[in-house]
Amino acid sequence: MLIRNIGLLFSGDVAMPLLDADSILIEGGRITQVGRALEGAGPRIDAQGCAVVPGLIDNHVHPAFGDWTPRQNQLGWIEAFAHGGVTTMVSAGEVHVPGRPKDPVGVRALAIAAQRCFDAFRPLGVKVLAGAPVPERAMTAADYAGMAQDGIRWLGEIGLGTVRDPEEAARHARWARAAGLNSMIHCGGPSIAGSNRMGHEAVCAADADIVAHINGGPTSLSADELTKVMAGTRRANEIVHNGNPRTALHALRTLGExxxxxxxxxxxxxxxxxxxxxxxxxxxxAFLASVGGLDPGVAIATATGNIAHWRGLEQGIIAAGRPADLVFMDAPLGGAGRDAAQSLALGDLPGIGGVIIDGVARIVGRSRNTPPPGRIPEWTT
Known part of the structure; x- marks a missing residue:
């Protein structure tokens, strides 16, 4: 597959967010070459000057089973996210499964079942990285080691279960890391029933790979306490859509400083x-780029390459050898921006005109959920 006539090509790399290239070659589901005026056999896509970005990654979802969520009793939510440019989702715990077990055997069983189910079921091609056990006080190092042997890679949010004190949060995060699991800790006030307030003492003590929703999920810590979290941790800090916008800006500015x-x-x-x-x-x-003043390419990197780095994923970066997960986008019709980058800087959502996952065209033409893009790629076989 050859993609040519790309306008802006965003790499997903926070250190070099924009590439000097207008063409991408894809073979076997992976990018083989990025450059200018490339030629190749197979299907051809004329991007018509649209921007191309890495497939977006949602670092924080709570799936159940199938393309259904009991939280809002909604069907088709994962496919709907694909129409928003999301090609990968990382579970922060399957916490909405009705009757979610909380004993160690049940926690392990649910995680393994979720991982196996979503490994075999990909709505519209979306990669749902599920099977994220929520730590419970009764669990031991052997539970984490056993789950890792069974194929579990992620740890759900520390603090959504019975683990709440700084010492035990640190102990469970340490066990998870020793087993090879990527960890996450809740930050802020309680959310689901049975969850806990996790303040800066517990968050910093845990030293998890991801500080979940530093702007609250949905209730935020104070700005002063969040500053302590950012200064006292050395790994990833996450801003979420369903959090506090004021402290999201505080987090953005503090991390920038x-x-x-x-x-x-x-x-x-x-x-x-x-x-x-x-x-x-x-x-x-768009919020980070417009209200927060972040460079649009860097804002895109927070949803692509940065997540890839902290989660240990191959996708999220446009470069030779990486999975061909790509999204075509352009300024929306009627907006003030001339291209996707300027639209994001102005706070408008770009229109999506196509989505490719693992080199397979999953959405051809206008997304059903975004505003209509000014330009749409032309697809030929």
């Missing part, structure tokens, strides 16, 4: 009581 934007990742934290947001990642990028 710390020269630590490579630590910033974004998610929706959905499905949730706030609903299901198919355009939540796009909206968060």
């Amino acid at each position: 710390m020269a630590a934007l490579a630590r910033l990742v974004v998610g929706t934290d959905s499905p949730a009581g706030s609903g299901v947001q198919p355009l939540g990642i796009l909206r968060t990028i």
Whole structure:
């Protein structure tokens, strides 16, 4: 597959967000070459000057089973996210499964079942990285080691279960890391029933790979306490759509002053009581770029390459050898922006004109959820 006539090509790399290239070659589901005026055999896509970005990654979802969420009793939410440019989702815990077990055996069983189900079921091609056990006080190091042997890679939010004190949060995060699991800790006030307030003492002590929703999920810590979290942690800090916008800006500015934007990742934290947001990642990028003043390419990196780095994923970066997960977007019709980047800087959502996942065209033409893009790629076989 050859993609040519690309306008802006965003890399997903926070250090070099914009590439000097207008063509991408794809073979076997992976990018083989990025450059200018490339030629190749197979299907051809004329981007018509649209921007191309890496497939967006939602760093914080709460799936159940199938393309259904009991949280809002909604069908088709994952496919809807694909129409918002999301090609990968990372589970922060399957917490909305009715009757979610909380004993160690049940926690392990649910995580393994979720991982296996979504490994075999990809709505519209979306990669749902599920199977994220929520730590419970009765669990031991052997539970984490056993789950890792069974294929579990992610740890759900520390603090959504019975683990709440700084010492035990640190102990469970340490066990998870020793087993090879990527960890996350809740930050802020309680959310679901049975969850806990996790303040800066517990968050900093845990030293998890991801500080979940530093702007609240949905209730935020104070700005002063959040500053302590950002100064006291050295890994990723997450801003979510379903959080506090005021403290999101505080987090953005603080990380910027710390020269630590490579630590910033974004998610929706959905499905949730706030609903299901198919355009939540796009909206968060636009919020950071417009209200927050972040360079649009860097804002895109917070939803792509930054997450890839902290989650240990191959996707999220446009470069040779990486999975061909790509989104075509352009300024929306009727907007003030001339292209996707300027639209994001002005706070408008770009229109999506196509989505490719693992080199397979999943959405051809206008997304059903975004505003109509000014330009749409032409697809030929």
